Amino acid sequence: MPLRVTLAEDSALLREGLVSILGRFGHDIVDAVADADSLTEAVQARRPDLIITDVRMPPGNANDGLRAAVRLRHRLPRLPVLVLSQYVDQSYAAQLLDSDDGAGVGYLLKDRVGAVAEFNSAVEQVAAGETVIDPEVVRQLMRRRSDPRRRLTARELEVLALMAQGRSNDMIGRQLHVTDAAVNKHIGNIFCKLDLPVATDGHRRVLAVLAYLRS
Amino acid sequence: MPSSVLTYRGAVRSDGERRSRTAWQALARQPLGFLTSAWPWRALLYLTSGLLVGAVTMCLFVVAVSVGLLTVVVVVGAALLLAAALMGLPFARLERWRLQLVDLDGLPNPHRPPAGQGPRAWLRTRLNEPATWRELALLVISLTALYWVDAAVLGLAFVVPALCVGAPIDDPAAWPWAVLGGLLFLAAPYSLTAWAGARAALCRIVLAPREAEVDPHLKEVSESRARLLDAFETERARIERDLHDGAQQRLVALSVTLGLIRLDLPETSPLHRQLAAAQEQVGLALADLRHLVRGLNPQVLTDNGLVAAIEDEASRFPVPVSLDLRLTGRLPQPVETAAYYALAETLANVAKHSQATQVELVGRHHADILSLAVRDNGVGGAEVSGGTGLTGLADRLAVLDGRMRVSSPPGGPTLVLMEIPCRFE
CATH class of the missing domain: 1.10.287 (Helix Hairpins)
Structure with missing residues (x-):
């Protein structure tokens, strides 16, 4: 199903690039703006299915895009937001995950846009209310929390990282070249070893893992 | 010396300057060698001259104030009270001079040159200066407290031991008193110097020029x-x-x-x-x-502050870093920037030279000072002189009146301490 997307990105070059990718997959760009204030106005006027925004944008050229997105999520609950940045850090992810329970949130490094098909599936996941977090942020979180490293096997750590990024069992199995049954077994072990509440539903599971890593 | 602790503001100090600059430093650094140095004698001279100055000042000040108050209806009284108020000036000059006995660095004159020629201009300038009134405050503190403590300390150091030593002359059975007297007498250099140091520190706080009074x-x-x-x-x-x-x-x-x-x-x-x-x-x-x-230019520092930026830095660091940061809210931008770069550079040094396997980073904001400590379990022997990154860091901190200290004995561990003045908002 085509999505109605509002896009905010101050670099014209990249804005064009994103418009072509989304158009290519049949999505409908309702607005493509270049600053945080226009983003807020456009979203309120046209209620898109999803917003994609850069973190650093005019007018302040600081984290204006991110702040606008968080504000919009407070005003319009369940509004899916995919945030892109030239540089990722877990403190920005925290602001997004804390807004409206972290459902329908994506936070990715801009580099990921080049892997066009994967990027599009991230867009669709977020629009469906799931949570997608950049591997770089997950790596940061896993370094910060050193105890999983001691309790989990190397393979279980890989699975944990992929779960935290918001990958489904299917995607995890394909990436690690293992069967669904094996993925399920690893996930069961992880939840048991880390003493996490078992959640089968995709988005709730991501949030449980992220909450564990952030605590 | 097994461990070297260097303190520098801006530039790295040469070794010659590491000799004690105050009586307190001398006392703390070499508790025994101190006995044969000039410091106990300097402290003694500081306190006895203090008694003398105190006695003279007391007479003059009390006379000027009381006669002034009695005759205030006549113009003479007002003039006398004015003279009493200005008595802090010569008194503080004398105190600054005496201070050099126990504090080699001394204190500069905080007063501005008078705005014009003649006694009226001089008077106007002096009466408008906060320094004049601080000096009067010191005079009052001295007369009401400091000189009495001087007298008490000198009494405890000499009179009490003398009485004790003299006790067995009247009653031979009182010989333990003589032993006690002897011990008290041996302790005298310490008590004298300790009080002289405390007194000098207090005078320094009151008399030191404030920022606005520093040489332009x-x-x-x-x-x-x-x-x-x-x-x-x-x-x-x-x-x-x-x-x-x-x-x-x-x-x-x-x-x-x-x-x-x-x-x-x-x-x-x-x-x-x-x-x-x-x-x-x-x-x-x-x-x-x-x-x-x-x-x-780390974006996370600008957007989310020092703690987030340090956590970010630590999470990318090749060696495990344990963080213990108790800093609330945002700090002024120059402080955050300086502190961030200082930490980043220190961590880079650890990664390059220390061979450490564990780094500990502690940050606190206490009493208007932001203090950061980085400790690693590496090989130690960090060089502070010779144009390393550490000197540049000290420069960066010095601009904000901050400072850094490094302790890095060969064999480790290395401890880097940084302090930046930073008001609680």
Whole structure:
């Protein structure tokens, strides 16, 4: 199903690039703006299915895009937001995950846009209310929390990282070249070893893992 | 010396200057060697001359104030009270001079030159200066408290031991008193010096020129240093912005273009694979740029503050870093920037030279001081002199009146302490 997307990105070059990718997959760009204030106005006027925004944008050229997105999520609950940045850090992810329970949130490094098909599936996941977090942020979180490293096997750590990024069992199995049954077994072990509440539903599971890593 | 602790403000001090500068330092550094130095004698001279000055000042001040109050209806009284108020001036001059006995650095004169010629201009300038009134306050504190403590300490150091030693003359059975007297007498250099040091520290606090009273030329020098640092910072931010708006966006756009072309090719075609390789190269270039840009002007510091920036830095560090940061809210921007770079540089030094396997980072904001400590379990022996990054760090901190201390005995561990004055908002 085509999505109605509002896009905010101050670099014209990249804005064009994103418009072509989304158009290519049949999505409908309702607005493509270049600053945080226009983003807020456009979203309120046209209620898109999803917003994609850069973190650093005019007018302040600081984290204006991110702040606008968080504000919009407070005003319009369940509004899916995919945030892109030239540089990722877990403190920005925290602001997004804390807004409206972290459902329908994506936070990715801009580099990921080049892997066009994967990027599009991230867009669709977020629009469906799931949570997608950049591997770089997950790596940061896993370094910060050193105890999983001691309790989990190397393979279980890989699975944990992929779960935290918001990958489904299917995607995890394909990436690690293992069967669904094996993925399920690893996930069961992880939840048991880390003493996490078992959640089968995709988005709730991501949030449980992220909450564990952030605590 | 097994461990060397160096303190420097701006420049690294030469070894010669590591001799004790105050009586307290002398007492703390060599508790035994101190006995044969000149410091106990200096302390004694400081306190006895204090008694003398105190007695004379007491007479003059009490007479001037009481006669002044009695005759205030006549003009003479007002003049006498004015003279009493200005008595702090010669008194403080004398105190500054005496202070050099126990504090080799002494204190500069905080007074401005009079605004014009003649006694009226002099009087107006002096009466308008906060320094004049601080000096009067010191005079009152001295007369009501300090001189009495001087007398008590001198009494305890000499009179009490003398009485004790004399006790067995009347009653031979009282010999333990003589032993006690002897011990008290031996302790006298310590009690004298300790009090002299405390007294000097108090005088220094009251008499030291405030920032506005510092020699304008000195201030100019530190301001121009701050301006230079500002210019560097502005330039860094500009380069970072140019890279962010230019090269980084272009590379991402290039990657997008390559990605879109790949979509049109069958996955089995050799071109598809070559394009994937090209995209990977672009990704590596972006990662390099991101690393460079982060060093130039870390965005997370500007957006989310010092704690987030330090956590970010620590999470990318090759050695495990345990963080214990108790800093609430945002600090002033110059403090955050200086503290961040100081920590980043210190961590970089740890990674390069220390061979440490564990780093501990503690941050506190207490009593208007931001203090940061970095401890590692590495090989130690960090060089502070010789144009290393540490000297540059000290310069950066000195602009904010901060300082850093390094303890790094050969064999480790290394401890770097940084302190930056920073008011609680």
